[in-house]
Amino acid sequence: MNNESRVWQWAGHFIMIVVAIACILPFVLLLVSSITDEKTIIQNGYSFFPSKFSGTAYVYLWNQSEQILRAYGITILVTLIGTTVSLAITSLLAYPLSRRDIPHHNKLAFFVFFTLLFNGGLVPTYLIYTQYLDIKNTLWALIIPGLLMNGFNVLLMRTFFKTSIPVPVLESAYIDGAGEFRTFRSIVLPLSLPIMATIGLFQTIGYWNDWFNGLVYLNDPKLFSIQNILNRILTDIQFLTNGSMSTNASQGLAALPSATVRMAIAVIGVLPILIAYPFFQKYFVKGITIGAVKG
């Protein structure tokens, strides 16, 4: 290795380490703050090296765990149902679109594609979902609006079907008397696991992280997902004590170590995704590359 490339190696590592630290540091501050003593924070603020540690915030949350567990339950339920239904209707729409032989296939593709170019925006969407479909304050509000299926994923999947499933295979299935649904289930789906996994992963992350639907369509704290709880507590820490789960609100408020609890609940909110990340990061990176190259 010559001198020049050695310099590049060092410079590369040095700058990347600085960048990596900048990416991680806020999470460290969050974590350390959540295990700092409440009084220390009130005196010295959130810091990386607090003078006194304490687990009070987590004990407090443990005692109030009913609402948090409930919210996690809702997040998991919504993510599972949303992702499954999403994969089903996306692939069922994308497969026929990938077939060049069906009548009007160009018009149908344009019908999907146009939704990527133009949209009605929040106000009409909100009015239609609340005035005509009545999903306000129901679990449907977290599943249906916006997230369930988007045209981009449909086109991504259609491209995959077009390029990866040989037409002769489909033709021979037809000649052998397999119906379209049978062909789809036993030939198309098994050949499409990579794209299903990629889109499924992005849908899962989308549902897991979603707070917008809850913000717009939910008032009832009983239906809040974990993101909605976090969203609410950020501006209104008292929500923890006068939310649905606390029976003795006034006593709770007096004992609330708000500066640390705020951080502890954010840690609880972000932890699952941080733990799962190493296991799916390879597919995540692949998905980003596929999506960016061509829809």
Next chain:
Amino acid sequence: MMEQTKKRGIAKRYARYAPLFLMMLPGLLYLVLNNYLPMFGLIIAFKDVNFAKGILGSDWIGFSNFEYLFKTRDAFIITRNTLLYNGGFIVINLVVAVGIAILLNEVKNKFMARFYQSVVLLPYLISMVIVSYLVYAVLSIETGFMNNTVLPMLGLGDVSWYSESKYWPYILNLVHVWKSAGFLCVVYLAAIIGIDQEYYEAATLDGATKWQQIKAITLPLISPVITMMTLLAIGRIFYSDFGLFYQVPMDAGALSDTTNVIDTYVYRGLMQLGDIGMSSAAGLYQSIVGFVLVLLSNFVVRKINKDNALF
């Protein structure tokens, strides 16, 4: 007779494809519900919405919602903020993402390269709500890291971050690049990895330095990808990341001068002020200008390289 067989032929053809149409039905219905109905719902911008009469039954009032909207200072502020922020995001993200992608490609240790890439992508993975907690830990007025540790170290006094709007252009640009540069970086890195190694071998034989190779090989060869990603972003310049502008400043009214964008304006009009007329007028304005910009940017992309165009 001929006519009849032809008709039967068409009927047969549709019968053959009926199962496929049946498969598409749920997805198409969802698009009608979630995308097409709201498009037609945009007409409410020209109406005086009255819930008792319903959307279709409400009275037409022509352009008066727009007259009100464009008479206010808000219309100018939200347009300016939307364009300036998104313009800034495009430039900063481009420079940072390309820079990191080139460096990552230079790192020869495969394990470390993968580690760096995962870490850079981490902020992209988490929700804006979590991001606003992270920002709060740094900027909180009483307990934040800035006011308690950084500013005292520099001998400066406290700053009320959540009520002084002049700092927010810097804060939001920083948060945005922190959160989303990793995504673009992955895209550019994939493009760089796709470059044929022979170019570099030939350049090395000719005695080109690394820096010369980056300038003469890497950058020109990934410039199509850069152009496409940038044009696509320009096409979406009228749409903002609602979470960034709503969550991160914690919906603080005092900051609205520098944090209000079209998306937050529409949301506040609808959900907090109950001013549907104004809100829907701003929404229609965004939809129309946004649509024109998407078409324009795609037109330019198509001129440059047909394969990369959306249509």
